[in-house]
Amino acid sequence: MSSMSVPAAGRVPTAVPAPVVVPAARAVLLLGATAMLALAAYYFVGVDQGALSVFGSDTHIHEFVHDSRHFLGFPCH
Amino acid sequence: METRLIGRGILAGAVGGLLAFLFARVFAEPQIQAAIDYESGRDAAQGALDKAAGLGAAPEMPEIFSRTIQANIGIGVGMIVFGTAMGALFAVVYAISLGRVGNVRPRALALLVAGAGFLAFYLVPFLKYPANPPAIGHEETIGTRSGLYLTMVLASVVFLWLAVIAGQRLRPRFGTWNATLLAGAGFAAAIGIVMAVLPALGELSYNVKEFGHRATETPLPLKDGNGTIVFPGFDADVLASFRLYSVGAQLILWTAIGLIFAPLADRLLTAAKTPAPAEAPVTV
Numbered sequence A: 001m002s003s004m005s006v007p008a009a010g011r012v013p014t015a016v017p018a019p020v021v022v023p024a025a026r027a028v029l030l031l032g033a034t035a036m037l038a039l040a041a042y043y044f045v046g047v048d049q050g051a052l053s054v055f056g057s058d059t060h061i062h063e064f065v066h067d068s069r070h071f072l073g074f075p076c077h
Numbered sequence B: 001m002e003t004r005l006i007g008r009g010i011l012a013g014a015v016g017g018l019l020a021f022l023f024a025r026v027f028a029e030p031q032i033q034a035a036i037d038y039e040s041g042r043d044a045a046q047g048a049l050d051k052a053a054g055l056g057a058a059p060e061m062p063e064i065f066s067r068t069i070q071a072n073i074g075i076g077v078g079m080i081v082f083g084t085a086m087g088a089l090f091a092v093v094y095a096i097s098l099g100r101v102g103n104v105r106p107r108a109l110a111l112l113v114a115g116a117g118f119l120a121f122y123l124v125p126f127l128k129y130p131a132n133p134p135a136i137g138h139e140e141t142i143g144t145r146s147g148l149y150l151t152m153v154l155a156s157v158v159f160l161w162l163a164v165i166a167g168q169r170l171r172p173r174f175g176t177w178n179a180t181l182l183a184g185a186g187f188a189a190a191i192g193i194v195m196a197v198l199p200a201l202g203e204l205s206y207n208v209k210e211f212g213h214r215a216t217e218t219p220l221p222l223k224d225g226n227g228t229i230v231f232p233g234f235d236a237d238v239l240a241s242f243r244l245y246s247v248g249a250q251l252i253l254w255t256a257i258g259l260i261f262a263p264l265a266d267r268l269l270t271a272a273k274t275p276a277p278a279e280a281p282v283t284v
Ligand SMILES: [Zn+2]
Pocket: A066, A070, A076, A077, B134
């Protein structure tokens, strides 16, 4: 149940706090899903309805976050 | 544990995004408005020239959101969503790095990962394709420009990741200091090659055809048929300020992610190392 675990087997234990190792196999789904969602958000703020568009020619997202798109460094107009 | 780390990353990112928004509202918005005013003035001057030359007027773009909405709410939502996304990605990388990067303390690791995020997701791509305010950038090249920018982001993320792995491999042989220097030099060389190979925005085929060979798409002065300047080029001070503030906002965002996440993760991981015997630690 607890995810508090000793460092995974095969890893050299270290004296200085190299703390909890998140076991790759069990965490991979959660981490992967989080990364995908984050990249989707990145895409909608930065790219969608500019070069590509998942909602056709609609530009509401683009126009709404327009100033932040410029300011965060994405190409816009 | 992963769930709690991700939750804390999202929290840190949202707060960072909020701080970056406040900074943007105060410092960036006046520059963005100046750029939009320039764009309108230039369009009007171009329209007058076209009319004098007997050409039809360009169609007016319908306004979907007012400037007030864009400059006060839209930019806030954009910055906070971006910050939250970066905070979540940060936490994923942090969780993967835990225990795999040698003797780094939880708080120091938070700052290192945040620094890597700032570099890979923003600053390195910015060096090749810096942020531009409205009025800079041609509609016709948006597809190419987006592709080039995302190529830079992808390349710097992948190369930095590889550099960290290479540094780990080199460490037993060269020691931490020299291995870090070697990996850093490798990253700089690899991304330098990509930057040298990718085209300058002014050299895109549409731009060369329309404007000749230039480094960027920043508008030059508008001239009439006799070569008299009827509207100035884009204000260099507005551009410089906008870019400086853009770097500042990302610096605020990533610093906040690192500094907010660091103590939270430290508490979480220290508690995990020495669980109180009386009460079992609750995990989500
Ligand atoms: Zn724009």
